[in-house]
Amino acid sequence: MHVSGTIQPRAPHQTRLNRNHHTTTGHRRGPYVPREFVHRPFIDDILVTSWRRHDDSRFSLTAQWPHDHGYFTPVHGRHHLILTGESIRQAGLLLCHTELGVPVGHHFILGDLVYTTHPEHLAVGRGPTQLTIDVNCSRLRFRAGALTSGYFAMAFRKEGRIVATGHSDVTVTSPAVYRRIRGDRLTARRTLGPLPTPVPHQLTGSAHDSDVLLSPTDRPDRWQLRIAPGHAAMVNPANDHIPGMLLLDAAQQAARALTAPQTFVPYAFGTEFRRYAEHGTPCVIEARRIPSALPTTTTVQVTGTQDGEPVFVSSLTALDARA
Structure with a gap:
């Protein structure tokens, strides 16, 4: 189980959008959303x-990589899997806040995150890659006009061609419920x-040692998680737990380290989050084939544990180099 980090609103009027906004056909606020x-x-x-509403369960968004x-x-000239x-x-969070009644400041528990890409269509060009994302929401549950849980299926298109598909399921909690869930862990921060x-x-596919999330142990298939200081996209000092996206990156680094010197560039990635990854407790990362x-593919399963309890399980699949 994983709760995404939250950013407090800059102004009170941004804490909640009126659900009458559903009557609008599109939104855009400068080059980026808030x-x-x-x-x-x-x-x-x-x-x-940007985002656009089609009906109560279907939306279209644009993205820029x-x-x-x-x-x-980039990895071998293609966009990073993460x-x-x-x-x-981000697409799920945006729709929850703008179209599904979730106030900013609420917390999101991510149950799973699964996606498959078509890397042959995701070559990195000289400028940003423009994408559209079609979102189909299902199993939506509301309380007092705000989403409490839902399933988000997404298809990514580049120049009209599908380049990735995926889904996630999310549970939303209020700050009060989150405080009860976290208890004395609420004030935990990375030391x-x-x-x-x-x-x-070089073993993990990272650009620099400062981006590496793994520290070696006495086994070649086991590592200790290290919270790399490389970039704030992964490390948010305000989080009371280790962010789920950091765990995903650690999983793909572990899969690459396990299969080295083979070139392992995964195109499919599925993760189930079991519990919070806590600060101050060693997190052990293990990988195995x-x-x-599918033929001519290699699949690696990566697990993260703390105090002997599973935190997450990921499966990554790549085409064999000879394929």
Whole structure:
């Protein structure tokens, strides 16, 4: 189970949009949507750029993937796999706040995040990649006009061609409920101090050692999570737990480290979150190859545990280099 980080609103009038907004046909506020609606403190990390309502369950959004992001650097000339997952996360948050009645300041528990990409259509160009995202919402539940849970299925298109599909399911809690859930963990923050030695960044596909989220142990298939200081897209000092997107990045780094020196560039990524990843407790990351459902592919399963309890389970699949 994972709760996304939250950003407090800059002004009271942004804490909740009137659901009469549903009658509008589209929105755009400059080149980016407000940071509060996607829970990102820096504009450079905002990927979704506009949204449009079709009916009570169908929406279209636009997104822009940078070709030179400071953290999500391209891999073999193609966009970083995590950009799809982060776009799904941002698209769901945006719709919850703007169209589904969720006030800014509420918390989102992400049950799973699953997506498949077509990397041959996601080559990085000289400028940003423009995308459209079609969203179909189902299993929506409301209380007092605000969403409490829902399932978001998404299809990404580039120049009209589907380049990725995915889904997530989300539960929403009020600040009061979140305080009861978290208890004395609510004030937990990442402790600054010396970090354990990183795995060489070449093994994880990272651009620099400062981006590596894994520290070696006495086993080649097991690592300790290290909270890399590389970029605020992954590290938010305000979070009372380790962000789920950081765990996704740690999973893909572990899959690459396990399969090295083979080139492992996953196109499919599925994660189930079991519980919060807490600050101040070692998080053990383990990876193993598992049977793949498709020929000429390799699948790696990555698990994260704290105090012997599962935090998340991810499966990543890549085409074999010989395919």
